[in-house]
Amino acid sequence: MSITEILGYSAAFLTTSSFLPQAFLTLKTKDTRSLSLTMYSLFTMGVLLWLIYGIQKQDFALIIANAITLILSATILGVKIYNLIFKQG
């Protein structure tokens, strides 16, 4: 594995794992009042585009990072939208 690949996978590991605590907290508490709908909407859409970009470029660090981050981010966004529709905030 080249230094560039190690860099890519380390970057993927760090940015992806930074979203894990938030996703676990949101699933555990179901509390999304302090989370911004705008931020998570933009971010989730952006991560989806990064994933397609990674697939186009056949860049596996980009693909793995954005596939996992998309699941985490979409989960948080999903709970937020559920709360907005069925609860308050």
Next chain:
Amino acid sequence: MSITEILGYSAAFLTTSSFLPQAFLTLKTKDTRSLSLTMYSLFTMGVLLWLIYGIQKQDFALIIANAITLILSATILGVKIYNLIFKQG
């Protein structure tokens, strides 16, 4: 500009701009109590590695997205660390 490049710059625009409201809010209020030190430390380090990875791969969408996100994320992290040292939380 190819479709892949348009995808990359759109992804860059979306994920970067999703951090703008948080950075402005943090600079305006200086309140970082609800922000996770662990999340922003991992994320800032990860974005720095993505930037170096983008430079290595000469991928301009990756470079521009992560250069701007690094400034935003490091600013938020800086205020958080300042508050932890000189104030409470």
